[in-house]
Amino acid sequence: MTNALEIEGLTKQYGDGFQALKGIDLHVRQGDFFALLGPNGAGKSTTLGIVSSLVNKTSGKVRVFGHDIDTHLVQAKLNLGVVPQEFNFNQFEKVFDIVTTQAGYYGIPLGRAAQSAEKYLKQLGLWDKRNTPARMLSGGMKRRLMIARALVHEPKLLILDEPTAGVDIELRRSMWAFLEQINREGTTIILTTHYLEEAEALCRNIAIIDRGRIVKHTSKRDLLQQLSVETFILDTEQELEGAPTLEGVSCRINNEGALEVDVEKGQGLNAVFAQLDALGIKVVSMRTKANRLEELFLRLVEENASDSAKDLEGAA
Amino acid sequence: MRIEALWVAFYTIVIREIRRFTRIWPQTLLPPAVTMTLYFIIFGNLIGSRIGQMGGFTYMQFIVPGLIMMAVITNSYSNVVSSFFSMKFQRSIEELLVSPVPNWVILAGYVTGGMARGLGIGLIVTLVSLAFTHLTIHNLPMVVITVFLTSALFSVGGFINAMLATKFDDISIVPTFVLTPLTYLGGVFYSIGLLPDFWQGVSMANPILYMVNGFRYGILGVSDVNPFVSLGMILVFIVLLSLVALQMLQRGKGIRH
Numbered sequence: 001m002t003n004a005l006e007i008e009g010l011t012k013q014y015g016d017g018f019q020a021l022k023g024i025d026l027h028v029r030q031g032d033f034f035a036l037l038g039p040n041g042a043g044k045s046t047t048l049g050i051v052s053s054l055v056n057k058t059s060g061k062v063r064v065f066g067h068d069i070d071t072h073l074v075q076a077k078l079n080l081g082v083v084p085q086e087f088n089f090n091q092f093e094k095v096f097d098i099v100t101t102q103a104g105y106y107g108i109p110l111g112r113a114a115q116s117a118e119k120y121l122k123q124l125g126l127w128d129k130r131n132t133p134a135r136m137l138s139g140g141m142k143r144r145l146m147i148a149r150a151l152v153h154e155p156k157l158l159i160l161d162e163p164t165a166g167v168d169i170e171l172r173r174s175m176w177a178f179l180e181q182i183n184r185e186g187t188t189i190i191l192t193t194h195y196l197e198e199a200e201a202l203c204r205n206i207a208i209i210d211r212g213r214i215v216k217h218t219s220k221r222d223l224l225q226q227l228s229v230e231t232f233i234l235d236t237e238q239e240l241e242g243a244p245t246l247e248g249v250s251c252r253i254n255n256e257g258a259l260e261v262d263v264e265k266g267q268g269l270n271a272v273f274a275q276l277d278a279l280g281i282k283v284v285s286m287r288t289k290a291n292r293l294e295e296l297f298l299r300l301v302e303e304n305a306s307d308s309a310k311d312l313e314g315a316a
Numbered sequence: 317m318r319i320e321a322l323w324v325a326f327y328t329i330v331i332r333e334i335r336r337f338t339r340i341w342p343q344t345l346l347p348p349a350v351t352m353t354l355y356f357i358i359f360g361n362l363i364g365s366r367i368g369q370m371g372g373f374t375y376m377q378f379i380v381p382g383l384i385m386m387a388v389i390t391n392s393y394s395n396v397v398s399s400f401f402s403m404k405f406q407r408s409i410e411e412l413l414v415s416p417v418p419n420w421v422i423l424a425g426y427v428t429g430g431m432a433r434g435l436g437i438g439l440i441v442t443l444v445s446l447a448f449t450h451l452t453i454h455n456l457p458m459v460v461i462t463v464f465l466t467s468a469l470f471s472v473g474g475f476i477n478a479m480l481a482t483k484f485d486d487i488s489i490v491p492t493f494v495l496t497p498l499t500y501l502g503g504v505f506y507s508i509g510l511l512p513d514f515w516q517g518v519s520m521a522n523p524i525l526y527m528v529n530g531f532r533y534g535i536l537g538v539s540d541v542n543p544f545v546s547l548g549m550i551l552v553f554i555v556l557l558s559l560v561a562l563q564m565l566q567r568g569k570g571i572r573h
Contacts, residue, residue, distance in 0.1 A: 014573065052414045055573045074317055077416040088407035097335070104328025105415035107321020149411070 002066040003027045004157045004188035005051065010060030012046050012212075020046040022212040024060070028205070030156075033183045034190045035199035035220075038209035039301055044192040045085060047209065048159050052082040065156060078106065081155035083146045085162045085192075091135035095126055098134060099149050106153040113152065120148040123178065140171045147175075157188045164198060176202055196297055200224075210301050231289040232269070234259040237282040246275050260289065317416055325417045326425050333429025337395055344395070344433065345440065348387045352441045355383055356448045359505065371507050371538040376449045380442075381532040382504030385466065387441045389499060389524065390491065392434030392467040396426050396474030397487045404478065409571055419565040423475060423558065430471030431464070438463060451535065458543060459534030465550040466527045470495075472557040479564045479571070498524045503532075508540045523549060 010024040021043050028034045038044050049055030051062055053069070062069045064076035089098045096117060103113030121127045124144040129137060134145060143163060150158060160179075164172045172195075180202065183189050193199055199206060199220075206223055208216040216223065235258050243252045243259065249272055251261040259281075261272055276283060317325070337344040356376070364375030371378055403409040412422055445451065453459060473490075481487045502524030508516050519525055520541070530546030533539035539546075564570075 049573070053572075054410055054413055056568055074416040074418075077414065080414070082410075082414045084407075084410060086407060088410045090403070090406055090408045092339070093332075097332075101328055101332050102411055102415070104331075105325050105412060105417050107317050107324045107416075109324050 001030055003063075004030045004032065004065060005190065006061070006063040006066075007047070007051070008061040010047065010050065010062065011058045012043075012050065012055065013058045020212055021050075021058075021060075024209070024212075024214055026207055026214060026217065028157075028188060028190055030065075030188055031183070031186060032188050032190075032205055033180075033203045034188070035203035035206045036190060036192045036209060037196065037199055037206060037297060038192075042209045043212045044209055045161055048082075048161055048190070048192065052080060052159060053077065054082075054084075078153070079156045081150035081153065081158045083143075083150045083158070083160040083163050085165065087142050087146070089134050089142075089145065089149065092133055094131050094133055095121065095137070095145055096130040098145065099152050102149045103152045108153060116152045116154070117148070120151050124148050125174075140167045143167055144175070147178075151182070151187075155187070157190070158182070159190045161192050162194065163191065164193065164195060172198070208297060208300050215300050215303070230263055232261050232263060233287050233289055234261060234276075234283045235285045237284050240281065244276070244279050244281060246272060259283075317418070322418070322421055325415075326421050326428075329412075329417075329422065329425025330428045330432065333395070333399060333426065334432050336399055337429075337433045344391075345437065348391060348437045349440050349444055352383055352387060353444055355379070356445060360448055371536070373536055373538070374449070377451070377536065378507075378532075379505055380445045380449060380451060381535045382502075382528045384438050384441050384445070385463070385528050385531045386499050386504050388434045388438040388463055388467050389470045389527070390495065391437040392430045392470040393474040393477075393495060394491060395433040396430035396471045397478045397481070397491075399429065400426055400475055400478035401481050401484075401487050404481075404571060405484075413568075413571065419562055422565060423472070423561050426475050427468055427471040430474055431467040434467040434471065435463065438467075453535055454537035455534045457534075458547075459531065461547060462527065462530040462534055462543070462550070465547065465554060466531070469527075469550055469554045469557065472554060472561055475561050476557060476564065479561065479569050482570065495524075498522050499528075501525075502528050503540060504528055523553065526550070 005026065005028040007024055007026040010021050010026075011019070012021040013019050024043070024047055026036075026047075036044050036047065046055055050057045051064065051069070053073070062076075065079045067073075067076040067079065069076045093101070096114075099117040099121065100110060100113040103116060104110070108116070117130075118127065121130055124147060126141060126144055126148060129141060134142065137145065143165075147160070147163065150160075163179075164175055167175065176198070179189060179191075191199065191203065203220055205219050206216070207214050233254065239257050240253055240259060246261070248267070249261055249263055251259055254260045263269060263272065273283065359379060360376035364379070367375045369375070400409075403412075442451070477487060477490050501519065502522050503519070508519045508525065511519060526541055526546035526549050529539040529541045530543040530550075533543040533546075
């Protein structure tokens with residue numbers, strides 16, 4: 001089966017000499033929900049900008065559903081919907097006009113464009129605002145408008161660059177549900193996000209990019225299995241003044257006053273509970289620390305920074 | 317893209333452009349009508365009555381073609397330059413860049429949008445002029461072809477200006493320091509036959525002189541230059557500037573990193 005996106009040896013050097021991408025290789029399967037993660041300035045937006053024709057590449061190959069953007073750009077674009085990081089619509093135009101105009105750029109006549117716009121504006125809760133100028137919308141509505149606009153021509157691949165930035169939790173959850181729904185219906189989704197919890201909740205495969213290089217490209221499950229230590233949060237009946245000394249595990253009191261315990265894989269929790277019991281500490285509830293991916297992300301980025309520093313030392 | 321899809325993309329751009337300038341009609345349609353009315357009252361009626369005849373016509377009749385052409389030139393140019401630059405500024409140009417619309421359709425859409433405003437204003441100014449003088453058409457095809465091609469030429473010019481502009485100042489420099497002087501010195505208010513030989517020669521280097529006179533020939537049947545030379549020059553400039561604009565779009569000048 002053809003991959004939804006294939007990137008080979010992609011490089012980008014800006015006019016000022018800054019090398020944003022240093023040879024990216026990436027592939028995203030059809031139907032995947034894929035996360036491209038990385039710190040600010042890592043090259044995420046540049047990569048997606050090249051895929052969506054907003055940035056000129058320096059070298060390398062990009063194929064969207066097998067269509068090379070150098071030789072079959074129109075076919076590649078027809079398969080692609082893009083939701084950028086910044087609001088990029090005319091603030092003075094009405095919501096409905098913005099979406100139907102975008103459909104027109106894809107050669108969709110107004111009648112069909114209006115039907116498609118109605119479908120997505122309703123699904124994203126913007127139908128009541130269809131005659132409102134875009135500048136009057138809230139931040140969350142503007143983000144949803146950009147999603148409706150990106151979907152109006154029914155692309156097979158949807159790229160979202162930080163789609164939930166600045167969106168409140170409730171709205172973020174409803175956007176997650178919508179994205180999961182269209183993914184189930186067959187749309188391949190590529191997402192960049194700073195909320196690693198978002199990537200962990202939604203995505204099946206993940207690539208981590210740092211300083212213009214892919215430092216990890218694997219499934220979320222494999223990535224999480226690389227965590228040799230798992231952290232549990234234990235809520236105790238009585239507030240602890242300090243972390244107890246536990247044999248074989250490290251522990252600390254977190255900001256909420258709960259006990260955080262790092263347990264190595266395969267170690268089991270029985271010994272921990274036995275020791276706490278012996279110390280007279282009663283545990284009333286327990287949960288896994290949610291942002292496991294965040295820990296791994298930070299570790300990989302730190303490792304890459306350290307490798308880059310060594311490379312520089314070697315070069316010097 | 318198939319031909320039907322290209323046509324849909326083209327008229328989508330044109331309709332959006334027309335929607336834009338009609339939405340802000342107090343800024344786009346009303347001022348030229350007011351300004352031209354003042355020109356007709358002051359230069360045509362008050363001062364013109366003391367000037368007497370020019371080229372065998374009343375001064376009012378003489379300046380009407382030039383004023384119509386001035387309005388067409390200014391509005392065709394400013395429509396495209398301000399619309400395309402504000403799309404760059406708001407980044408809504410990205411809507412077009414991610415879509416499969418070919419560059420020549422983007423250019424054709426914007427130029428047609430600029431022509432819609434330029435010719436619309438030309439019509440408004442013509443109607444206003446009828447309140448002050450009687451107009452007869454000497455050569456209708458020449459009138460139509462000259463005004464359409466001039467509007468197209470300055471729409472392409474506005475497009476190139478918008479591509480090159482990086483800040484709002486850049487879109488007012490050319491209209492203020494190039495277009496306005498060339499238009500005023502392009503025979504709108506006088507026949508270059510009134511000028512000394514040296515300044516007549518200098519005036520012949522002004523491209524707007526040919527457009528104003530080509531249009532004046534179509535309406536009054538008098539011109540300082542050969543009207544067919546005017547048409548030829550406009551066509552050559554349209555082709556050259558369109559090639560420049562397409563090359564800039566291809567490179568993504570000012571719109572792609």
